[in-house]
Structures are given as structure tokens and as C-alpha cells.
Amino acid sequence: MKFKEISEELFSFIEKSPSMFHTILTTKNILEENGFTYLPEGKVWNIQKGGCYYTTRNHSSVIAFKIGNKLDDYHFQLSAVHSDSPTYKIKNVSELEGPSEYIRLDVEAYGGMIDSSWFDRPLTIAGRVLIKENNKIENRLLYIDKDILMIPNVAIHFNREVNNGYSYNRQVDLCPLFSAGELKKGDFDKMIADELNVDPSQILGKDLFLVNRQQPVIWGYRDEFISCPKLDDLQCAFASLKAFINGKNEHAINIYCCFDNEEVGSNTKQGAMSTFLYDVLRRIHTGLAKTEDEFFQAIAKSFLVSCDNAHALHPNHPEKSDVINRNYMNKGIVIKESANQKYTTDAFSRALFTEICNKAQVPVQYFANRSDMVGGSTLGNLSNTQVSMHAVDIGLPQLAMHSSYETAGIKDTAYAIKALEHYFNSNIIIEEAEGIMIHD
Numbered sequence: 001m002k003f004k005e006i007s008e009e010l011f012s013f014i015e016k017s018p019s020m021f022h023t024i025l026t027t028k029n030i031l032e033e034n035g036f037t038y039l040p041e042g043k044v045w046n047i048q049k050g051g052c053y054y055t056t057r058n059h060s061s062v063i064a065f066k067i068g069n070k071l072d073d074y075h076f077q078l079s080a081v082h083s084d085s086p087t088y089k090i091k092n093v094s095e096l097e098g099p100s101e102y103i104r105l106d107v108e109a110y111g112g113m114i115d116s117s118w119f120d121r122p123l124t125i126a127g128r129v130l131i132k133e134n135n136k137i138e139n140r141l142l143y144i145d146k147d148i149l150m151i152p153n154v155a156i157h158f159n160r161e162v163n164n165g166y167s168y169n170r171q172v173d174l175c176p177l178f179s180a181g182e183l184k185k186g187d188f189d190k191m192i193a194d195e196l197n198v199d200p201s202q203i204l205g206k207d208l209f210l211v212n213r214q215q216p217v218i219w220g221y222r223d224e225f226i227s228c229p230k231l232d233d234l235q236c237a238f239a240s241l242k243a244f245i246n247g248k249n250e251h252a253i254n255i256y257c258c259f260d261n262e263e264v265g266s267n268t269k270q271g272a273m274s275t276f277l278y279d280v281l282r283r284i285h286t287g288l289a290k291t292e293d294e295f296f297q298a299i300a301k302s303f304l305v306s307c308d309n310a311h312a313l314h315p316n317h318p319e320k321s322d323v324i325n326r327n328y329m330n331k332g333i334v335i336k337e338s339a340n341q342k343y344t345t346d347a348f349s350r351a352l353f354t355e356i357c358n359k360a361q362v363p364v365q366y367f368a369n370r371s372d373m374v375g376g377s378t379l380g381n382l383s384n385t386q387v388s389m390h391a392v393d394i395g396l397p398q399l400a401m402h403s404s405y406e407t408a409g410i411k412d413t414a415y416a417i418k419a420l421e422h423y424f425n426s427n428i429i430i431e432e433a434e435g436i437m438i439h440d
Contacts, residue, residue: 001414004218007226010413011216013238014230018126018143018211020060020260023083023234025141027062027241027258028054034245036064041279047287055280059128059139060084060260061270063280067288068250073429074294075301076281076389078255079244079420080272080379081237082262082308085230086111086402088118088174090125090208094188101181105149105188107174110209111263115168117403118212122147123176127208131198140196142206147213148191149176176210212404224330224410231398231406233262236307239396239416246417247424251439253284254424262308262379272379278386301430302389305353305423306344306380307416310334310367310395312408325368327397329409332363333419336378336393344380344391352428352436353392359440360422362415365397390430 017023032038036052039045047053047067054064060083088107096104126143151174156162168174178188186200192208193200216228237258244256261271270276285295313326321327327334335353337345350366357364369375380393396416398408422440429437 001411001418003410003414004223006414006417007218007410010226010235010238011228014216014228014234017083017230017234018124019128019209020083021128021141021207022126022143023237024056024060024062024258027237028056030241030245031062031064045283045287047284049288057274057276058260058270061276062256062258063277064244064256065280065284066244066247066249066254067284068252068254070250071252071288073251073301073427074253074290075298075428075430076253076255077249077302077424077428078257078304079240079423080257080259080304080306080383081240082233082272082379083237083258083260084111084263085232085234086113086263087404088113088210090206090210092206095178095185096175097185101179102177103179103183103185103187104175105178107170107176107210109170112402114400114403115170115174117400117405118174118210119151119153121150121404122213123149123151124211124213125149125208126211127206129192129196129203129208130205131196131202132204133198133202137204142192142195142208143211144191144195149178149210151176214405218410225407226410226413227405227407229405231408232309232401233307235396235398235408235413236309236416239413240305240307240420243417243420244424246421249424249427251427255280257383259379259383266379266382272383273385275386277383281387299387299389300432303349303352303428303430304344304380304383304389304391305420306378306383306391306393307420308378308380308393308395309398309401309408310336311401312397312399314399320370320373322368322370325366327365327367329397329399330411331397331409332365332412332415333357334365334367334395334397336367336395338368338375341381342375342377343393344384345393348433348436349390349392352390352438353394353423355436355438356423356426357419359426359438360419362419362422367395390433
């Protein structure tokens with residue numbers, strides 16, 4: 001496998017995706033380069049067997065689908081990832097004046113990040129801005145390709161406890177420095193307007209986020225590791241998208257879902273708990289002139305792979321991981337399971353995806369939290385509240401999850417592409433929860 005080449009392609013995908021809105025634009029561009037047709041939610045859909053299509057919601061979530069030509073065992077085979085990552089959102093009234101001539105930005109946490117990882121590194125902003133143009137309100141994406149912000153640490157001389165478990169106050173400690181006198185109040189919106197070539201008075205709304213400008217790297221004496229921002233979950237978003245585009249399945253409808261807002265609970269109009277997936281499946285079904293009963297039959301025979309990164313064993317803190325169900329970088333895909341159903345995996349779905357990995361000759365690992373430690377959740381079980389089907393939760397092992405700069409193994413992106421491509425190439429026949437046939 002070309003691990004370096006695939007990693008560089010991953011880095012390019014991530015660098016083009018500084019916000020969830022840019023992630024979806026990047027994904028749309030890749031889909032259209034590969035012959036997919038855009039179907040706006042607010043217009044009539046004309047779909048055909050053999051066609052490739054996609055739709056978006058809020059410009060921050062996308063669902064793409066390929067319709068097989070035969071559909072002799074009508075069902076859906078899906079993967080789901082998320083477009084967002086933990087960061088800080090800039091409040092609408094942004095500028096904090098003082099002390100003296102300082103201007104800082106007022107921000108609030110988006111998701112559960114590691115605060116300390118955001119200090120003392122170059123930052124910029126990205127997101128979307130709504131402007132008024134010729135009596136119409138228009139959406140514009142913004143990314144300022146320049147180091148314009150920094151969150152400076154307090155010197156150890158003034159904070160002797162910083163190495164003894166200091167607790168950061170996000171209202172006080174996490175305010176990015178914007179200027180020390182060269183800029184004045186109002187210049188933040190003026191900067192945005194200049195970047196978009198509009199007047200500040202035209203700005204009616206903005207969803208802007210801090211972006212870590214640190215460059216991705218392949219590192220280690222034997223090039224074992226990759227590090228960059230947003231590996232959770234853009235590593236899976238990239239791998240799943242590439243596998244989906246490469247996959248060919250004449251007997252089913254392959255679907256790629258990339259949802260926004262996983263890091264804040266998914267309970268939004270464009271999140272995994274929304275009706276977005278259900279709405280798309282119903283419209284595909286209607287467009288193919290299938291009956292109501294055939295829809296429920298198809299869902300019962302469908303399968304979802306929820307792809308969101310997993311925790312690798314930490315070299316300095318192995319005690320944080322389960323004694324046996326622990327994972328390692330460069331050792332393959334992780335299947336995640338939890339008795340409290342934070343993950344969708346059960347014996348049935350684990351068996352199915354393990355066999356997919358075996359057929360693809362991809363190494364597979366298994367993850368469970370320590371029994372005395374509560375773990376996180378992901379989007380698979382949340383989407384299942386709207387469209388219930390057999391599902392498995394998988395991920396790629398990484399360190400420093402939710403840091404502004406995360407680390408993973410160089411091999412695992414390629415492993416995920418290979419396994420998921422095999423998944424999308426296979427015709428999976430599910431007989432309730434009794435049996436599974438996987439036809440290559």
C-alpha cells in the first residue's frame with residue numbers, strides 16, 4: 001500500500017476543510033469530479049437506476065448515493081461520518097476591547113476540546129458569512145489564509161500552578177489576541193468584509209470558528225506516524241468517501257453520509273439525529289417507484305457502518321485502556337463496542353464487519369472502555385433513532401483525540417479505504433438477525 005501517498009492525500013483533504021462548511025464543499029467537489037449529480041432538497045428529484053447523486057443540508061452535511069442497476073435484493077449499504085471537529089466559535093459580537101489598546105475575540109467552546117492544546121500556536125478563522133447583496137441574502141464561505149490570531153499562555157512567573165493541574169477559564173484564558181494597537185474596534189468585521197469584497201454593513205450573520213494553522217506532518221524515524229488537526233473525524237470522512245467513490249455494487253444502493261454537529265450532540269436539523277437520512281432514503285425510494293412495504297423490507301435488510309475515530313493505547317498512560325480490549329496505531333481498523341449502547345455494535349454487526357475485513361485482508365482490532373470508566377458516544381446510535389437498521393461502529397486508532405493537533409498511524413487510513421471499499425463492493429444479504437451472506 002502507498003501509505004505516504006494516501007497520507008498526503010488525506011492532508012490535502014483536511015487542509016481544504018478548515019470548517020464543517022468547507023468539508024462539505026470539498027466533498028461536493030470530489031463527488032462532482034466523479035460524476036455525481038446534485039439534487040437540491042427544495043427541488044424535484046429525478047433519479048434512475050445506475051445513477052450517482054448527492055444532496056446537502058445547511059451546507060454542512062451531505063448524503064451521496066449510488067443506485068445499482070439490478071437491485072434484485074433491494075436494500076441500502078451506508079457509511080456515516082461527521083464533518084465537524086472540536087474548536088471555538090466566535091461570538092456574533094466579537095471584539096473585546098482592552099486592557100489598553102489590546103483587542104481580543106470573544107469565543108465559546110464548540111464540543112469538548114483539550115483547551116491547553118490551543119495555546120501559543122498560530123490561528124485563523126473559517127466558516128460562513130451571510131451577506132446582503134442586491135436585495136438577496138447570500139451565503140459566502142470564508143477562510144483567511146494567514147496567521148492572524150494567537151491565544152498566549154500566561155508566563156509561568158505569573159502562574160506558578162500551571163504545571164500542577166491548572167484549570168483554564170474559557171471566558172478569561174481562551175480569548176485569542178487580535179491586535180495590540182494596529183487595529184481598532186470594528187476592524188474584525190471590516191477584515192471579514194475586505195476578505196469577501198463587500199461592505200461591513202452587508203454582513204447580517206456569521207458562523208466562524210478558530211482554525212489551527214499548524215501544518216500536517218509525517219514523522220518518526222521510520223515514518224510511522226501522521227499528525228495534523230481534525231483527524232477526528234476527517235480521517236474517517238476522507239477514507240469512507242474514497243472507498244464509497246471506488247465501490248461498485250449493482251445489487252444495492254450505496255450511501256455516504258457526512259453529518260454536522262456530532263461534537264455537540266447531533267440534535268440539529270443537519271445532525272445524525274435529524275430527519276436528513278430518513279428524508280433522503282424516502283425520496284430515493286419514491287423516486288424508484290417502490291411501495292411502502294418495500295421500504296420497510298429494505299430497511300430491515302440494510303446495514304450502516306458508523307465511522308468515527310478510536311482511542312489508541314497511550315504510551316504514557318496504558319492504565320487508561322482496558323487490559324485486553326485495547327488498540328494500537330498501524331494495526332488496523334477498530335470495531336468499538338459498549339454494553340451501555342454508546343456504540344451500535346453487537347455480536348451480529350461485529351461478525352459481519354469482521355468478515356468484511358477478513359475478506360479484504362485488513363487487520364481488525366476490538367475496543368471497549370475500562371469497566372470503571374465512561375466513554376464517549378458517536379453518531380451511529382443517534383442516526384438509528386431516526387432510521388433503525390443493523391449497524392457497527394468502527395474507527396481508526398489515534399492519540400490526543402480532541403486536541404487541536406492529533407496523532408495517528410500512517411498505515412490505518414489505507415486499511416480503512418481497503419476495508420470500506422470491499423464493503424461497498426459486496427452485496428450483503430441480511431436475513432433478519434439470523435444470518436448473513438456476503439457476495440463479493
